[in-house]
Amino acid sequence: MIKKTILSGIQPSGNLCIGNYLGAIKQWEQMQDDYESIFLVVDMHSITTKQLPADLRSRCLSFVAQYIACGIDPNKSNIIIQSHIPQHAELMWVLSCFTYQGELSRMTQYKSKSKNLKNINAGLFTYPILMAADILLYQADLVPVGSDQKQHLELCRDIALRFNNKFSETFKIPEPFIPKNGARIMSLQNPTDKMSKSDVNLNSIISLLDEPNIVRKKINRSVTDSGSKVVYNQKDKPGLSNLINIYKSLSNESADYIENRYKGKMYSDFKSDLSDLIIDTLSPIKLEYDYLIKNKDYLLKILKDGTDYGYKKSQNTISKVYRKIGFVPRVR
Ligand code: TRP
Secondary structure, rough: OOOOOEEEEOOOOOOEHHHHHHHHHHEEEEEEEEEEEEEEEOOHHHHHOOOOOHHHHHHHHHHHHHHHHOOOOOOOOOOEEHHHHHHHHHHHHHHHHOOOOHHHHHOHHHHHOOOOHOOOOHHHHHHHHHHHHHHHOOOOOOOOOOOHHHHHHHHHHHHHHHHHHHHHHOOOOOOOOOOOOOOOOOOOOOOOOOOOOOOHHHHHHOOOOHHHHHHHHHHOOOOOOOOOOOOOOOOOHHHHHHHHHHHHHHHHOOHHHHHHHOOOOHHHHHHHHHHHHHHHHHHHHHHHHHHHHHHHHHHHHHHHHHHHHHHHHHHHHHHHHOOOOOOOOOOO
């Protein structure tokens, strides 16, 4: 049986955090046996906001090492840096001629990101078209994303359907895959906001590469709510509930079970155990990462394999697209 294709990606801005791990990479790891898998480091997306070139360069390689350290197996999955495949940009241009300004201005992520910026670059506005190109280029069936990306995926489907209707079947129409047990981890300081790796307040996030003492400090300082009982109540106790969600995802236990265990105990008992749990999860990842990041040749080999695979797949799609819209085939 032909395996279905899954595709997802993360922007190399900031350090990968447990929000990325529990909400995305851990799910990818569990899916890679059953699907043809493509995991992108979307560096082209990340330059929609300010990046320091040297940092961006080292962060991309670091992300590849972290994907692998988290269990993405290069023998099963394809890891690709977006800018290594020129077809992403090529397809994006074509798709941008089939996307309406009105559609882009309705994107909530654009609206909220552009609110705080003085100079809004065009890339921030057309960002969802590049994301659509990422997905459609590889004819992905399923796209595991957090709920904040659902609107972008809807737009991707609309663009693909529009193109297919105009020029005959060209793109597979992708489905969003919002993992059932994929936790949405919130900021440790503002538990109503998503934990974001680009948060300037480092106390809000636990990075995958944080040392144990840092993990403990951040959990101890995390915002909890008034009261002292460890009870799960998303509405009245968003801070504590977020910590319970992290605990749940790491231990695979239910909230009820966790509440029971901490009956009669204090927040500090719970926080101390949670820190242990996080440290136990991150330690082997960090160990593997430290080994991988020193083996640059190995990482480059993985990227070469990913690029070879991705180039073939995406060239297939782009030549179909160019033919259908009436471009003269290139003479080789
Ligand atoms: N926009 C996504 C995010 O910020 C990242 C992304 C880029 C992506 N291209 C993608 C996710 C393709 C899934 C598929 O989370």
